[in-house]
Amino acid sequence: MSNSLIQYQITPKNTNAHIFEVHLTLDNPNPMGQIFSLPNWILGSYLIRDFSKHIVSIKAHSNKQEINIKKLDKNHWITQPCKQKITLIYEVYAFDLSVRCAYLSNQRAFFNGSSVFLQPLGFEDSPCEVLINYPRDAVIGQWRCATSLTLKDKQKEGEIYTANNYLDLIDHPVEMADFTRFEFSLANTPHAMTITGEHSTDIDRLRTDLIRICTHHINFFGGHIPFDDYLFLTLATGKDYGGLEHKKSSSLICARKELPTQDQPDITPEYTRFLALCSHEYFHAWWIKTIKPASFHKLNMSGENYTEQLWIFEGWTSYYDELSLLRAELLSVEQYLSLFAQTITKVQQGHGRYKQSLAASSFDAWTKFYQQDENAPNAIVSYYTKGALLAFVLDIEIRKRTNDKHTLDEVLRLIWDNYQTTGLEDDTAQRVVEHLTQSDFNAFFAQYLYGVDDLPLKQAFEYIGINCEFNHKQNDLSKFGFAINNTQKYAVITHIFDNTCAQLSGLYVGDKIVNINGNEVPAKTLGKVMDGYGEGEGIKINILRDELPSEIPLTITHGEKIHATLTLNSKANKTTLKRQKQWLKG
Ligand SMILES: [Zn+2]
Structure with missing residues (x-):
């Protein structure tokens, strides 16, 4: 060489x-x-x-x-x-x-x-x-x-x-363009962000908020900074979204409306999404760019590089990207719980969670998560969203077993202190958790990482004084077992969910729903129309399949309740409230 x-x-x-x-x-x-x-x-x-x-x-x-x-x-x-x-x-x-x-x-x-x-x-x-x-x-x-x-x-x-x-x-x-650029320094480390594309961002506000997020992450890892300068490259477009981590920079794409403007005093859901993206990619500078699976220490850039650990590197990062917005006081508790509830709902929506474990989801990312087709909700589970939920459940389990002495935060710090040169083997995280808690986690990991058991979310939230409820949501077709594209006049079915009345009736992906019981149903009103029928009621759905009309009889059954709501338990006792505060503040 x-x-x-x-x-x-x-x-x-x-x-x-x-x-x-x-x-x-x-x-x-x-x-x-x-x-x-x-x-x-x-x-x-x-x-x-x-x-x-x-x-x-x-x-x-x-x-x-x-x-x-x-x-x-x-x-x-x-x-x-x-x-x-x-x-x-x-x-x-x-x-x-x-x-x-x-x-x-x-x-x-x-x-x-x-x-x-x-x-x-x-x-x-x-x-x-x-x-x-x-x-x-x-x-x-x-x-x-x-x-x-x-x-x-x-x-x-x-x-x-x-x-x-x-x-x-x-x-x-x-990036080369006529971009906006602003800078800030943290612990003597220069940081900068560029924004390319039309935008009217309130730069002072964005800088202030980014400083809070970056400060949180630096403190989270004990003040150790794995780079000597950092650059966020942002592209603002009409409606795109995406991010990619690098060891001392990240590439971000966001919709223009996600950037804060001076006439918006409150934190909007759109701006929250952008801040969570910044938080996520910046966290990766420690958590996958420095600490990584052992197998990523020698990469093959021509073919797939397999690991069971994406649930650790993407899932845990997803857990902390939003939790850090709360801990950095950018979000209120209610705003944060509402975001967390959305993640739970996303996971509950797919029956793929009963077929694919998180370890398998990580391993097969190359051909499954990254190549999702119409059957994905029935076949796979996301190592991002379910990985974040498992991080939370593990965090609470560690607190429970150690009488609130230890947390998942410490697991990351222990890994940070000890595995930078070797990387993580598939069982390293479990070993570190067991070392910290002096407790056996074999059954826990077998059930929730290698198995497909539903996560004990309700119990975990209960431990910190938060109620987790599941309900049906109005205007949501998933309770009938399908999802649609509603950008055309008539709804076109994009997904059929397993074990639902839609699947049982013989509706297929690609079917265009034209009318129900003889009444024309435009795509925009389909949810409302379907909500008008009660459990057990029989309806006739007229569709176009391959441009030919067909009538599908369907008996309404409401599927499982998947829409999560998280609320603070006002009756929680003093000990529980103390735990709640510890979790929220970090
Ligand atoms: Zn990521």
Whole structure:
């Protein structure tokens, strides 16, 4: 393995055709023929995405002459044997608005290294240098560059950054645009956020709120900060949403209305969602970017990397992303409990929770969670939402068994203190819990992590003086066993839930519901119309299936009550109230 520098140069070459041009120069290639590859997936998003399909042309040069380069498989190339410096020149199509790939238009350029930078085989430890050129095309506004890569030099045409090695290089997304940027410092560590896209954000408010969240997380992990600076890259659009964690930055996409404006004194549900996203991705800097499954210490960027532990890294992060908003006093207790209740409802909605365990959900993320089809609610469970609920139940169980001396927070801190270099084996979390509590958790993990038992949520909430009730909700079709797309005139069925009257009647996904009992039913009123029929009543649903009319008789049965409500128990005794306070305050 060589340690010579790998030099990259990336240019937004044709903004309207969405083409980046990349030059890669390697001084001492393998003389037998140099192999290059591109990752097939991006860290933090467990799906094979085959980024190499967006490379639209590739050439190799050496000693001022073009040399042969041919493909070995979908994401590997080899050059002809060559002893001298090699330069690859290739073009990448970039028009994916998500946080996971690359995008180029006259408004902005964004890329993850995993979409644009080829890796020379045998140079895994070599330092990298990237010249990021500004576009020569006319673009909107004055573009600047934002990334957590280490800045080496700023020139008129572009900026030069460095990375320790290839895996480091691809863990720093880059944004170029005429963005808003603001900064703050915490424990001598510079933080910044950029916001690209039309927006009228109350920056002072956002900065103040972010400081609270970041301060919470830093304190949560005992003041240890795993980066020397941090950057939130935000894109504001009409209605998109998404986030991806990196070791010293995160990419966020939110709807414009999720950003706070000066005329909104209260915290809106939309702004709460954005803050929870920031909280989630920032938490990951500790919890998966530093502490991670042992198997993630050696990654295969060409294929799937399996782990049973996503419920720990995504589920626990999801538990704390919202809980921290409460503990940082951004949310009231009522607001927080309402959010938590929504997570419970999401989990209760799917019967897949009786088929797939959380460990299996984590392991099969690549083909199941990330490739959900219409049957997903009946077949799988989310390691995010159910993982968050198991984190809560485990937190309460630890408190119960130790007479409120210990908490899940301490489990994370113990893991933080002891597993940074080795990572976590599948049973590490259980061992740490058992060590902390001096109690056997085999049955607990067998039931709730490896098994599919419903979580004892009511009992867990009762322990801290919170009532957890389940009810039916008006205007919600899931109690009849189906979900719809209501954007057209007539409802189109998108999901049929297991063991419900919809499934029993023979309604299928794709059916268009036109009328019920002879009366036309537009999509928007379907929920109300269905609510008008009582338990046991027979109705006739007229549908179009494959454009042909058909009548489906259905006998109304209301499914299980899944809508959770969490309320403070006003009759809780003093001890319970003390526990409640401990949990809420952290
Ligand atoms: Zn996450």
